[in-house]
Amino acid sequence: xxxxxxxxxPVTLSEEAFLTINCTYTATGYPSLFxxxxxxxxxxxxxxxxxxxxxxxxxxxxxxxxxxxxxSFHLEKGSVQVSDSAVYFCALSETGGSYIPTFGRGTSxxxxx
Amino acid sequence: xxxxxxxPSNKVTEKGKYVELRCDPISGHTALYWYxxxxxxxxxxxxxxxxxxxxxxxxxxxxxxxxxxxxxxVSTLKIQRTERGDSAVYLCASSSSDPRGELFFGxxxxxxxx
Numbered sequence: 001x002x003x004x005x006x007x008x009x010p011v012t013l014s015e016e017a018f019l020t021i022n023c024t025y026t027a028t029g030y031p032s033l034f035x036x037x038x039x040x041x042x043x044x045x046x047x048x049x050x051x052x053x054x055x056x057x058x059x060x061x062x063x064x065x066x067x068x069x070x071x072s073f074h075l076e077k078g079s080v081q082v083s084d085s086a087v088y089f090c091a092l093s094e095t096g097g098s099y100i101p102t103f104g105r106g107t108s109x110x111x112x113x
Numbered sequence: 114x115x116x117x118x119x120x121p122s123n124k125v126t127e128k129g130k131y132v133e134l135r136c137d138p139i140s141g142h143t144a145l146y147w148y149x150x151x152x153x154x155x156x157x158x159x160x161x162x163x164x165x166x167x168x169x170x171x172x173x174x175x176x177x178x179x180x181x182x183x184x185x186x187v188s189t190l191k192i193q194r195t196e197r198g199d200s201a202v203y204l205c206a207s208s209s210s211d212p213r214g215e216l217f218f219g220x221x222x223x224x225x226x227x
Contacts (some may be wrong), residue, residue: 004155012182015208024149034215036218037218042220043117043204043220043221044156044204044216044218045217045218045220046215046216049215084151087153089156091155100146100158100161100169101146101158101216102158103148103155103156103157104155105153105155106153106154106155
């Protein structure tokens with residue numbers, strides 16, 4: 001079956017530091033890949049997505065590249081801000097199947113001023 | 114409002130009781146999903162509706178859980194004979210007909226079974 005594995009959190013950084021949150025996946029077909037973010041007290045919202053191999057999703061300074069050869073979709077940001085503190089969820093949706101997204105367990109990011 | 118809404122935001126009940134959780138999706142969204150999120154975990158799929166019908170209910174943990182969407186809009190998740198292990202945040206999400214599209218999540222209902 002499909003699965004998503006994320007690095008354990010929390011990730012604690014100082015403002016303006018470089019961020020990487022690792023995500024790897026297992027899928028039987030050719031999934032679309034997503035990063036969702038959950039800010040404190042809010043619901044999950046889509047941050048970025050990529051629908052095919054080598055695509056790069058980007059939004060709000062965050063980027064992730066769909067790497068089929070390593071089955072990865074790592075999230076990166078060059079300079080984090082305090083306002084980026086949130087829980088980040090990697091997810092996949094299998095094309096040609098039910099499309100129901102499968103989520104990772106989430107990685108908490110804490111950014112200190 | 115334009116977003117997905119869920120009521121109640123918090124529900125405390127006693128073991129063995131029956132509860133209903135409501136989801137109001139974004140108008141026009143044909144797909145509706147229920148997920149369950151336990152502390153420190155990601156959303157766990159429960160059931161998916163396309164229109165009025167449950168297209169996939171493979172995530173429902175047992176027959177105490179049931180969900181309906183009679184008019185293809187509002188959905189209700191029903192839990193019978195609640196157990197302490199049912200305590201979690203229940204998330205609802207909706208999306209347009211494009212199956213690769215974005216899910217729009219509600220704020221969730223926090224269920225506590227004492």
